[in-house]
Amino acid sequence: MHEALQYKKNDDGTVTCSLCNHRCTIKEAKHGICGVRWNEKGTLNAMTYAKISAEAIDPIEKKPLYHYLPGTLSYSLGGIGCNFHCQHCQNWHISRATLEDARLRTLDPEEGVRRAIAGRCASISWTYNEPTIWHEYALDMGTPAKRQGLGTVYVTNGYITEEALRELSPMLGAYRVDIKSFSDDFYKKVCGARLQPVLDSAVLARELGMHIETVTLVIPGLNDDMEEMAALIRWVIDHLGPATPMHFSAFHPDYKMVDRGATPVATLEKVYTKAKELGLQFPYIGNVYSHRYENTYCPACGATLIERSGFSSRFTGLDDRQCRNCGGKIEIVRHVS
Ligand code: SF4
Secondary structure, three states, X not given: OOEOOOEEEOOOOOEEEOOEOOOOEEOOXXXXXXXXXXXXXXXXXXXXXXXXXXXXXXXHHHOOOOOEOOOOEEEEEEOOOOOOOOOOXXXXXXXXXXXXXXXXXXXXXXXXXXXXXHOOOOEEEEOOOOHHHHHHHHHHHHHHHHHOOOEXXXXXXXXXXXXXXXXXXXXXXEEEEEOOOOOHHHHHHHHOOOOHHHHHXXXXXXXXXXXXXXXXXXXXXXXXXXXXXXXXHHHHHHHOOOOOOXXXXXXXXXXXXXXXXXXXXXXXXXXXXXXXXXOOOXXXXXXXXXXXXXXXXXXXXXXXXXXXXXXXXXXXXXXXXXXXXXXXXXXXXOOOO
């Protein structure tokens, strides 16, 4: 048992968790919405501390992160559970797994750092399932990882509370956040959550100095309305800045959402074009193989800076953080400080 951070004990034996914006009050011998934080006699325990379901060395582009240590490998870990219940979850086999039925291995935080370095990775990513609910473990691994010069990445739904994000900020370098839709109704119906806390966490992550990239899975008939997409893009430009990379990815039928087909590439191209018109410097499309809108172009002169094919990158026009053609500075993290 590993006692949780970010909770308070109540007089009646319940506990209130303040790790994510559900802020569950949990009765004795019960867990919160995420399924992995358990009230044991008035103490909240993080049941999946150091328990992993998945371990891999991925290109960082797979997260996707295109402006944080591009062209490097990221040591990637996943656990089980999630604080969202998305109907289209692509990793439902681990996000919906329970402690009773999951196959989990133990990996100490220090051993995780050693494996990342031995695997010639430039960063560690907590990914595959929601890292917010792995808070204590990510903190214990990320803190020494940062000291040893590694980057640190959350691939997250962004439902973390302000206090938990502030606690993470000394060690967390990149916040790859899903903005699944710009509609609160979508969040309520499809994910069992709310939109505003996600937006608030992204703004705070930026204030705290983290690198941010957003991902929106474009789902036919659910969030592909161009006016709604334009409102989301405007919000990102206004609150996170026009140099924020935004990824618009193709949906494929999965889990409980099999009532519609995959996103047509033409829809993604339309969103990309709209984002450019609105002044976003680095829109990308994703989940389509080898498309020119996966490349990075200089926002000043239009030269190709990074060509991508699958998850591999070729730095055709970028010298460190500078466009080789016009000399313009590009907002991209090449090294961790
Ligand atoms: S992490 Fe979120 S879902 Fe899990 S117990 Fe805490 S408040 Fe509830």
